[in-house]
Amino acid sequence: MSIFTKTLASLGVGNAKVDTRLKQTQYRQGDYIEGEVYIQGGQVDQEIDEIYLYLVVLYHHERNQQEYVMEEYRLSEVFTIAPRETRVIPFDFRLPFDTPVTTGGCPVYLKTGLDIKRAIDPDDTDGIEVLPHPLIEKVLSAVEKVGFQLVDIDFEFENYYSRHPFIQEFEFRPTGDLSGVLDEVEVMFYIGEKEIEVILQLDRKATDLMSSLEEALDLDHRTLRLTVHEQDVVGGTEELQKKLEELIRRHAH
Incomplete structure (x- = not known):
């Protein structure tokens, strides 16, 4: 693979991609969330240091919109993904009981990302609906x-x-x-x-x-x-x- 292709991948062109697919998108506080992370290899071999999954709340305070990470999960150890290879990483975790309900206009979402050395880290965001316990x-x-x-x-x-x-x-x-x-x-x-x-x-x-x-x-x-x-x-x-x-x-x- 040419140095030019590797350089493009480091800039995010031809980089590996990540897509999180949830079993469902509506949950109650304390429910278990199940899903799979699909990783599609790019144009070159790339070492994935980790797959991270954040539970994020978006809220307003003092006229400012703020993103708050409620929980952080690590889904894998270091591995290398080959060009055009597809890997599927299943996961499940319990939604915290104190996750805000989204009925009041408070977005809650899962943010998945790949930590790739010397490259722009690809990520994926998936909103969920949180109902009261x-x-x-x-x-x-x-x-x-x-x-x-x-x-x-x-x-x-x-x-x-x-x-x-x-x-x-x-x-x-x-x-x-x-x-x-x-x-x-x-x-x-x-x-x-x-x-x-x-x-x-x-x-x-x-x-x-x-x-x-x-x-x-x-x-x-x-x-x-x-x-x-x-x-x-x-x-x-x-x-x-x-x-x-x-x-x-x-x-x-």
């Missing part, structure tokens, strides 16, 4: 049935422990009699396989001099916690609704 879905439904409407899904960047720079929050507005005492309720989750911890932050409405002063001093929030186990909702969400309504009403005033 089944327990989260039941809690969100219960909050709505108590008398709230989901109005936004966003991120909280302060005050709550997370292994990431953010935690996803679900913002609800009261639609019933609680609209007289609450501006909104923000709901966040710490997720396990068979249980979740629910964090409710009540934003109380200023209704008198004391509550107006609390609002001015940013003291009008009440933070509540509730643990929900898988067995708590086996027969339906009625008991969960009662617990949520009692907890919210007790601390709303």
Whole structure:
């Protein structure tokens, strides 16, 4: 193979190519992702130092769009791919429970790449749809049935422990009699396989001099916690609704 051809490959012309193919594109938090990485050799022998797979979240913060790598996976050891050779590398991994749901306009995708010495590294990007963990879905439904409407899904960047720079929050507005005492309720989750911890932050409405002063001093929030186990909702969400309504009403005033 000519030096010219090798030089072109180092510039990305005639380089090896990578294509990731997922078994499906829709997952729930905590599901297993299965797929295969197809590598097509270029015009020259090339040494692949590694195949990397990133789980990436694209989010907005302070008017800036930021790319955050949640997880990184290495799929192979060093190998050489011959011209026009095809290699298929299967993979599977568990989607982290705290992967943000994509319903709120938060793109999540897998980025696959080849690390090739003295060449431009080829890569491939595949978007996925992330749905809520089944327990989260039941809690969100219960909050709505108590008398709230989901109005936004966003991120909280302060005050709550997370292994990431953010935690996803679900913002609800009261639609019933609680609209007289609450501006909104923000709901966040710490997720396990068979249980979740629910964090409710009540934003109380200023209704008198004391509550107006609390609002001015940013003291009008009440933070509540509730643990929900898988067995708590086996027969339906009625008991969960009662617990949520009692907890919210007790601390709303």
